Amino acid sequence: MTSAIPRRKTRQVRIGHVWVGSDHPVMVQSMTNTDTADAEGTARQIFELWRAGSEVVRITVNSAEAAAAVPAIWEKLDNWGCRVPLVGDFHFNGDRLLRDYPECAQVLAKYRINPGNVGKGAKRDEKFAFMVEKAIEYQKAVRIGVNWGSLDQAIAARMMDENSRLSQPLPAEAVMREALIVSALESAEQAQSWGLSADQILLSCKVSHVQDLIAVYRDLAGRCDYPLHLGLTEAGMGSKGIVASSAALGVLLQEGIGDTIRISLTPEPGGDRTKEVVVAQELLQTMGLRSFVPLVTACPGCGRTTSTVFQELAQDIQNFLRVQMPIWRTEYPGVEDMKVAVMGCVVNGPGESKLADIGISLPGTGEVPVCPVYIDGEKDVTLKGGRVAEEFQAIVENYVRTRYGEGGSKRREPVQKVIPIVGV
Numbered sequence: 001m002t003s004a005i006p007r008r009k010t011r012q013v014r015i016g017h018v019w020v021g022s023d024h025p026v027m028v029q030s031m032t033n034t035d036t037a038d039a040e041g042t043a044r045q046i047f048e049l050w051r052a053g054s055e056v057v058r059i060t061v062n063s064a065e066a067a068a069a070v071p072a073i074w075e076k077l078d079n080w081g082c083r084v085p086l087v088g089d090f091h092f093n094g095d096r097l098l099r100d101y102p103e104c105a106q107v108l109a110k111y112r113i114n115p116g117n118v119g120k121g122a123k124r125d126e127k128f129a130f131m132v133e134k135a136i137e138y139q140k141a142v143r144i145g146v147n148w149g150s151l152d153q154a155i156a157a158r159m160m161d162e163n164s165r166l167s168q169p170l171p172a173e174a175v176m177r178e179a180l181i182v183s184a185l186e187s188a189e190q191a192q193s194w195g196l197s198a199d200q201i202l203l204s205c206k207v208s209h210v211q212d213l214i215a216v217y218r219d220l221a222g223r224c225d226y227p228l229h230l231g232l233t234e235a236g237m238g239s240k241g242i243v244a245s246s247a248a249l250g251v252l253l254q255e256g257i258g259d260t261i262r263i264s265l266t267p268e269p270g271g272d273r274t275k276e277v278v279v280a281q282e283l284l285q286t287m288g289l290r291s292f293v294p295l296v297t298a299c300p301g302c303g304r305t306t307s308t309v310f311q312e313l314a315q316d317i318q319n320f321l322r323v324q325m326p327i328w329r330t331e332y333p334g335v336e337d338m339k340v341a342v343m344g345c346v347v348n349g350p351g352e353s354k355l356a357d358i359g360i361s362l363p364g365t366g367e368v369p370v371c372p373v374y375i376d377g378e379k380d381v382t383l384k385g386g387r388v389a390e391e392f393q394a395i396v397e398n399y400v401r402t403r404y405g406e407g408g409s410k411r412r413e414p415v416q417k418v419i420p421i422v423g424v
């Protein structure tokens with residue numbers, strides 16, 4: 001799918017084998033929540049995030065044990081055929097960890113540095129400079145990631161002071177937003193003055209409120225040409241986190257702002273970490289920016305659908321498509337653009353089904369218990385009886401094979417070579 005939304009022009013930055021910037025699709029990132037020192041557990045979660053579609057995965061590197069585990073994590077992933085670029089999240093002791101664990105510094109594809117969490121005064125500059133020096137030595141990308149909750153206090157105080165001397169001081173929130181941007185830009189400038197190439201730098205300025213995030217990024221986007229990583233920090237749990245992130249990121253992406261995204265969802269107890277990847281992909285796909293998994297159009301149901309058959313079929317098909325994608329992506333390029341419709345009754349069912357590549361219209365209450373299936377806009381077959389779900393799934397599989405397989409009319413060559421998945 002080619003997006004019609006013009007992107008803000010940026011530099012292109014390489015993160016391992018993945019390129020980020022306006023010449024490349026908006027990239028999906030995620031972050032683990034395992035203890036990095038647990039190499040096995042962390043590698044497994046990275047693998048799951050990658051299998052769900054995360055193109056870069058960030059891990060916290062907060063202790064000697066964590067830094068020591070990074071090469072082992074990388075090796076496990078490599079053995080499993082997973083070569084997703086890893087980003088190390090460094091804070092107060094990042095300089096020491098990068099110095100003491102050169103193998104960790106080597107295998108990471110990018111260092112995330114929060115300039116507000118490096119130290120204070122001259123010590124801060126010294127530590128930050130050392131981390132930048134390591135990025136230059138190992139030729140790694142650096143994300144200068146400023147966060148509302150850990151804003152560089154020296155910058156905040158300086159700007160508050162300057163503001164108070166103005167004849168018409170700005171509101172405190174406006175000053176804080178400006179302080180975030182200044183912290184990111186000044187840190188990037190400093191890094192460049194120490195020899196880091198501008199083509200190795202990405203920026204982020206994360207805040208936790210939708211309107212603040214939009215205001216900050218709009219401003220930041222106009223003041224530099226570094227690629228920007230978008231994310232609403234502390235977005236929250238469940239629907240609240242999804243809605244807040246989608247609202248904020250949706251506005252910015254629509255304006256062509258943002259080169260990588262992460263949806264920072266607070267996991268529900270026992271919840272699946274890969275949900276943040278699924279939401280990020282769905283956001284980009286519903287906006288028409290990228291395609292990842294065939295989309296299922298399903299009506300919301302109403303009083304005309306008295307059974308759960310329709311909801312179950314829609315759910316089953318969506319799950320089936322997502323589970324198939326790791327294999328289909330390599331065998332059937334273009335399948336990610338396929339549109340499937342599962343509709344609840346005759347009111348909108350045939351119409352939506354005809355608009356999709358493949359669609360099924362189930363019978364509503366009082367309708368004849370048959371399910372017409374439409375393929376490429378034409379009625380193909382009518383299903384009935386107790387095996388409608390299985391039969392429809394088989395029709396979808398056959399459609400994928402014939403349309404997106406070798407010689408298929410809807411097949412298209414993949415944009416990037418996809419690394420095959422090996423079992424884990």
Ligand code: SF4
Pocket residue numbers: 299300301302303304305343344345346347348349364
């Ligand atoms: S398609 Fe039928 S079942 Fe679905 S919402 Fe519309 S009227 Fe209701």
